[in-house]
Amino acid sequence: MLFDLLFLFAAGFFGGIINSIAGGGSFITFPALIFAGIPPVSANATNTFASCAGYISGTYAFRRDLIAYKAELPRMVIISLLGGIIGAWLLLNTPETLFREAIPWLLLFATLLFIFGGQLNRSLKQLASKHRHASAIGGVLLLLVLLGVSIYGGFFNAGLGIITLSYLALAGHTNINAMNGMKLLISSAVSLIAIAIFISDGLIAWYEGTIVLVGTLAGGYVAAHLSRQLPQTYVRNFVIVASVLTTLYFFYDTY
Numbered sequence: 001m002l003f004d005l006l007f008l009f010a011a012g013f014f015g016g017i018i019n020s021i022a023g024g025g026s027f028i029t030f031p032a033l034i035f036a037g038i039p040p041v042s043a044n045a046t047n048t049f050a051s052c053a054g055y056i057s058g059t060y061a062f063r064r065d066l067i068a069y070k071a072e073l074p075r076m077v078i079i080s081l082l083g084g085i086i087g088a089w090l091l092l093n094t095p096e097t098l099f100r101e102a103i104p105w106l107l108l109f110a111t112l113l114f115i116f117g118g119q120l121n122r123s124l125k126q127l128a129s130k131h132r133h134a135s136a137i138g139g140v141l142l143l144l145v146l147l148g149v150s151i152y153g154g155f156f157n158a159g160l161g162i163i164t165l166s167y168l169a170l171a172g173h174t175n176i177n178a179m180n181g182m183k184l185l186i187s188s189a190v191s192l193i194a195i196a197i198f199i200s201d202g203l204i205a206w207y208e209g210t211i212v213l214v215g216t217l218a219g220g221y222v223a224a225h226l227s228r229q230l231p232q233t234y235v236r237n238f239v240i241v242a243s244v245l246t247t248l249y250f251f252y253d254t255y
Helices: 002-021 026-035 040-061 063-069 073-092 096-130 136-155 160-170 176-200 206-226 232-254
Strands: none
Touching (some): 002 232, 026 040, 026 206, 040 063, 040 073, 040 176, 040 206, 096 232, 136 160
């Protein structure tokens, strides 16, 4: 019991540091919950719960950067809530064995997003700048993309921030502070509604999730001081190595 407590707290602590500096903390916290003996679907729901506090506090930190975009934020939130509901419903209706088999592929997708997300975002920004005056059809397609992103987030939390930034780049946003604020707002809305559904189904492992949550908050606090001293490149490279090894392990363990 003590080992599990220390193990999960440490996972949350390092996950919180990684989330604050480079993103990708779920590559640490989600496998840790599974290794602690929580079934995969429940571990995924619990990881969403443990990550949500960071999304909410981050959104508050960027509140001033979001003021200029207040007209479009309600639409973003509504679509994010809808997508979160659909994604959570899909998770609840996915058999445990099927979800276990899907984990390696979901981690592979999130890993590739983390590695190549920067290049993808730059390409999408160039595309958006060339088509700044897109038709109404383009606007509808962007809303559908956001819905798809939110469904993914409700179903599987890892990689949500990266894929959300890709959507924002495609939508033509260039202010990185505002983009981070919107990313966290979307993630908060998706996670909160998904958590409500997970709670109603009794899917969250409260003891383990709370330990990871406390560790994440502690790690985020420490990261505020480390971020000026620790090169982001080193942290990013560590996340890439950890995510690749984790993905390979789950492929080996599953197949």
